[in-house]
Every structure is written in structure tokens, then in C-alpha cells.
């Protein structure tokens with residue numbers, strides 16, 4: 365007969381009708397190629413580099429052929445296999461508990477479904493690169509939004525394409541918006557008490573347009589891009605996808621003076637990820653291995669460069685000004701100057717150790733680790749200033765890497781980044797290894813000075829104890845003790861419950877500074893492992909709370925000229 369090939373498809377069906385149970389049924393159907401068939405659930409979600417063991421929310425697994433159940437053998441925490449008598453169509457079904465409301469997990473309640481399919485759909489051995497076809501059974505009156513081609517049946521070219529597509533469903537409607545002639549969809553989920561910002565659509569368009577100007581081309585997702593903003597009481601997060609982004613933001617944060625600008629920066633951050641990280645990706649993540657942690661020293665470029673540039677997007681969009689941009693950079697860089705972690709952990713190690721450190725950080729982590737988002741943004745800033753001095757820019761390097769490694773979906777390595785920088789500035793390219801691998805090696809303070817700017821310290825109005833406290837279930841607990849601080853010398857440790865200060869009951873975190881208003885030592889009554897004790901706590905003068913980047917009025921004109929060029933960003 366000839367050349368006709370039967371395209372084999374994996375059918376994926378999600379049944380969301382039992383919404384009140386906060387569970388949904390998954391069934392997959394496919395034609396097996398071998399009699400021994402294995403399959404597994406991803407243990408992590410791309411974009412969020414830590415093991416999440418999504419399988420903990422899975423139960424009632426069954427596999428059948430022609431209505432006959434087949435015996436299943438577990439081969440790992442997230443993997444199974446079955447020996448099949450025939451190569452007839454296989455049906456695999458199971459239930460997912462959907463009670464985790466994050467951008468990287470699954471959530472379902474009587475009003476809304478927000479599903480990250482990497483946490484729900486099995487990878488069938490041998491079928492990863494086969495087309496996957498998605499259908500949904502929805503509660504009455506619900507609409508579904510999936511950034512995949514199709515209307516009732518959605519088509520993904522392979523497993524990666526499918527699990528990268530977030531599924532949202534409920535009674536809400538989407539709003540169209542256009543960026544560089546591509547029509548996108550905006551889904552606003554939730555009801556902030558003050559209402560949604562009146563200019564959100566127009567300002568989001570301006571920020572997305574500015575992002576396209578940075579990359580000098582229209583959005584690679586084209587007409588499929590779907591921006592989902594879920595406005596919650598508490599929560600913050602974003603997850604990038606090839607054809608959209610899911611954002612969680614809190615209306616409490618939105619009501620803060622900088623809250624709306626930070627939301628626009630988050631929108632821009634995820635929009636820029638269409639290029640940097642989704643399609644232009646560290647080589648280690650091409651393709652993704654969903655079965656284990658995959659370390660890379662390139663996450664600083666993926667997240668640090670994106671974090672640096674996202675701060676500039678409202679400014680580039682005409683929604684902010686120079687002094688606000690300097691303020692935002694100050695907030696980003698200030699922790700690097702204050703927390704000791706940047707003296708211990710290098711930027712490349714922060715990237716590699718994301719799996720076990722950044723995503724599991726506690727307040728005490730500030731003493732031993734540094735965020736590759738923040739230090740990566742500082743690295744991006746330093747590179748940008750150095751490249752400006754050669755009449756170029758970081759965005760030029762990003763576009764160069766995009767053309768070589770992004771459009772073709774090849775991964776990049778550190779050598780590729782260094783080569784792109786070396787074409788413009790070999791001296792700076794030679795410094796990249798040290799800045800990445802040696803803790804505390806980035807000359808941030810001197811590079812800020814090169815722009816005719818300087819860091820100025822701002823002091824706290826509270827007396828210093830070195831204690832960081834947290835309220836949990838009505839208890840005031842120590843969450844960090846700064847090294848060599850007064851609290852350290854008083855013998856307090858993380859986990860101690862503070863009960864009283866100078867004989868007065870402590871109920872709230874803020875009570876502490878009210879009760880230690882002078883230099884006299886105070887007695888602290890605390891509970892450790894259920895036993896009460898007392899210690900004397902001294903307090904010191906207020907310490908530096910944060911650093912601000914300000915314009916140096918005495919800077920020579922060549923520095924202020926460089927600063928003017930740097931403010932062009934692109």
C-alpha cells in the first residue's frame with residue numbers, strides 16, 4: 365500500500381465534574397508498541413526546580429484492555445509497569461486530589477479549576493514524542509481555557525507540549541488583548557475587594573510591547589498566548605509556559621503603594637520567559653527529564669537576567685520613571701549587601717542547588733545562601749553596565765543568544781554566554797567565571813559608581829537584637845538568629861518560643877521592639893522543647909535596614925552620560 369502512516373495519538377481525558385470532592389479523574393488511551401509497558405508521573409514541574417513528588421496526590425490507578433483489568437507492578441515511587449497479552453488499545457485511569465492552589469500543582473473547587481498538567485498526566489514510555497489529544501468533561505456552565513490549538517478537543521504535538529499547557533476552567537470569561545498584531549487572552553480569576561485595576565489591560569499591553577521591543581520581535585507564542593492572573597488574599601507566584609503564564613498575586617499586595625507596578629513587572633517577567641527559559645534554555649533542560657532533579661549552573665541567566673529586565677519594563681513602557689527604577693533596583697540588590705549568605709554561596713552554586721536550597725529556604729537561610737534571582741539580577745546589571753561602556757548592552761547579548769540557541773531550540777552553556785559577551789567585551793567575558801564561581805566576587809558597588817550613582821545606607825528605627833521572629837498558631841517563634849548578634853550571645857536559637865520580655869507577656873512579633881526601647885538588658889522568658897528558661901538580652905543601636913541607590917551629584921559628566929545611555933536599557 366505504501367506510504368500512508370497511521371499517526372498514533374495518546375488520548376488524555378480529564379473529568380472535572382465531581383468538583384466538590386476536589387478530585388478529578390484522568391484517563392489515558394493509547395496503542396502500546398511493546399508487550400511490556402511502563403509509565404510514570406513527573407516528579408517536578410518545569411520552571412520550579414525542586415522535587416514535588418506529585419504522585420502523593422494520586423490514587424485508584426487502574427489499567428485495562430478491552431474492559432479487562434491488567435496487573436500492574438510498581439517500579440518506583442512515581443513509576444509503574446504492566447505486562448500486556450496483546451497490543452490492543454490500553455486505558456490507564458486514576459484520580460488526582462486537587463487541593464494545592466499553586467501555579468505548579470492542581471486545584472479544583474466548586475468555582476474554579478487551575479491545573480498544572482505536569483502534576484497530573486503520566487508520561488507513557490515510548491509515547492513521549494507522539495501527539496497528545498486532550499478532552500475535558502466540565503461541570504455545567506463552565507468554560508475551559510487551554511493554550512493549545514483546538515476548541516473542544518485540544519491538540520499537543522507531544523507530551524512536553526501537553527504538560528506545559530495549564531488548564532483553567534470555571535464560570536469566568538476571558539478578555540482579548542493584542543500585542544504586536546498577535547491576539548492574546550487575559551483571564552482574570554478572583555474578586556479583589558477594590559476591584560481589578562482599571563488600566564490593567566492597557567498597561568499589560570504596554571509592558572508586553574516593551575518586552576517585544578527588548579527582544580526586537582513579536583511574541584513567539586503568537587495568537588495562542590494566554591495570561592492568567594489569579595488574584596488571591598495571600599499568595600505570590602508565576603509560572604511561565606511556551607504559550608502563556610499563570611500568575612498568583614494577592615490583593616493585599618496590590619493595595620500597597622508599589623503593588624500595581626510589581627504586578628506589571630511580574631506580567632513582564634513571565635512574558636519575557638517566552639524567550640528566555642522557555643525557548644532559550646540551559647542545555648541541561650533540553651529535553652526535560654521529568655524523573656529526576658537535573659542540575660544546571662545556568663539558572664542565574666534564566667531567572668537573573670529576566671528579573672533584572674522585568675524591573676525595567678514599566679519604565680520602558682512609559683509607566684514609571686528613572687527614580688522609581690533606581691528604587692526598584694535598590695530593593696533587589698539591598699539584601700545582597702546585608703545578608704551574609706552571598707559571602708558563602710556562589711551564584712553558580714545557588715543555581716545548581718536550587719533543588720535543595722532556594723525552594724526550601726527559611727529566614728535562617730539568609731546566613732548561608734543567596735538567591736540566584738537577586739544575585740543573578742545584580743550580575744545582569746553589572747554585565748549591562750560593562751557592555752554599555754563598549755556601546756552595547758545586555759539585551760544585545762540576549763538577542764544574540766536567542767538567534768543562535770533559542771529559535772532553533774538548542775540549549776546554551778556557560779561557554780556560549782561567555783562567547784556572546786566576548787564578541788563585545790573580551791575583558792568582561794574573562795571575569796564571568798570568577799563572578800559566577802567565587803562567592804562575594806561581583807563588584808556591584810564599584811559598578812554602581814560607574815554610572816555616577818552610589819549606595820546610601822538607611823537605618824532601622826528599631827534597636828538591634830539580631831532576632832527574626834515569626835507568629836505561628838498564636839506563638840511567637842524565633843526564625844533566625846543573626847551570627848554574632850546580641851541574640852546569639854544570649855543563647856537564643858531558631859525554634860525558641862518567646863513568652864515574655866522583662867516580665868511582660870509577648871503576644872505579637874512587634875511587641876519585642878516596644879519592650880526593648882533602651883540599652884538596658886532585658887530578661888527574656890522562652891520555651892525550648894517544652895522547658896521554660898530565662899536569659900538576658902542586650903540590644904544594640906539601630907543597624908542598616910536597607911541600601912538605596914542614589915544619583916551622585918558630584919559624579920563627572922562622562923559617568924552621567926554613561927548613565928543616560930544605560931537608562932535606554934535596550
Ligand SMILES: [Zn+2]
Pocket residue numbers: 633637666667670
Ligand atoms: Zn522567572
